[in-house]
Amino acid sequence: MENIIASLDKIVLDPKYHDLLCIVKGVRNGVVYGSKIRFSHALVMTFLFRNGTIKSKLKLVLNATKEHARNLGTFVFIYKATLYILKKTHEKEQPTDTLIAGLLGGYFVFGRGGKSSVNQQIVLYVFSRVVLGLSKLAVEKRVIPSISDEIGNTVYPIFASVCWGLVMYLFRTDPQVLQVSMKNSMDYIYLDSNYWTNLRTLLWHNK
Template sequence: MSSILTNPLYRPLLEIVKSARNGIVYGGKIRFSHALVINLLYRSGPPLPRLREILQATKNHAEVLAGFAIIYKICCKILASDSFLGPKNGRLIKFLSGAFGSWIVYSQHFGYFHPGITHQITLYCFSRVLIAVGKILLDSYLGHAQPQFKNYNGNIILFKDLTPNQQKKLKSAIYNRSWKYFAVFTWALVMLIYDYQPQYLQSSLRHSMAYIYDVEMDTWSTWKDFIGL
């Protein structure tokens, strides 16, 4: 069996299997803890059906990550062997493979994978992608436009003339400021939508917000009721 692991002929297949395995493990770890907490907070009833719900959610999440990993890696291998694309277009190959894999797994076009989980993962990734794209555009602008800044002495200096440490501090300051605006705008919209049309928010987000913020109608006869013991 060890000869199979070291045989270059089986290497592409082993990489696909390994990615799928890692997707199952990671998805299982993430979803089990999340489903356990959500179930304890918002569900009631006999423990066995609740345990089944947790395990089913864990299975669904693992299937999504493993399914995308398999399709993505297969596409990468196929496109990399194509004479037109070839290994020199690695970024295009990964973009196309990601697009095809997401069409099968995350777009909900075929209905093979759990829609709620694919929806959650996609929204989770979108926020990270949006921030990453902003950083890429900023770095590209600073590198090509070479804007002017004032140093501590009030003198005008180009971005390229800053020391590496100064460039790093400047980028960090811009990142932090843009994050502040992003966070403020996001949470302002979330609270507005929750008050205006809450049914359009994702269900777990809606339930957690209701649990945290909708306390105006609650009544507490004792401190034990207030604390929730």
């Protein structure tokens, strides 16, 4: 047994297999990370804001966890496999390779994969980070002037105000356009708090 393990260790440490094994390890890490991050989030959100039996709630949690893990794992596979193919095609990595690989993975996994609540949350999360990252990059590259702390302290409250003003307006007028988990959270906070039948449903139980 020890000889088999030693032989396998020798194979996985062989530089000629490194690029291919990066794909395997990437898929593994995508699945594990997706499982960890989604399970805890889905568990809390489902048991706080969804109605139904414990069995039905657990099924929702497990399905969401499975989807998140599968999608991240699949994205990593497409991304790293595309990088591998492109590198073999022109013998060394090009600056645009990561963009091409990301576009392909994003299209097939999160675009063609369906507009589920899990996919929407992931894409919206990535989108907000991309916008923030691009704004920071624009300042670093001097495309836009740097904002002083004094101006930033003035702009941020306006930004926060506009975000919350718009989301509350949409929630009031067209709540169906909001992401499902956000709408459920806002229903709980802003609508359910308008109704109760006794002291118990006022202070202890929502309904």
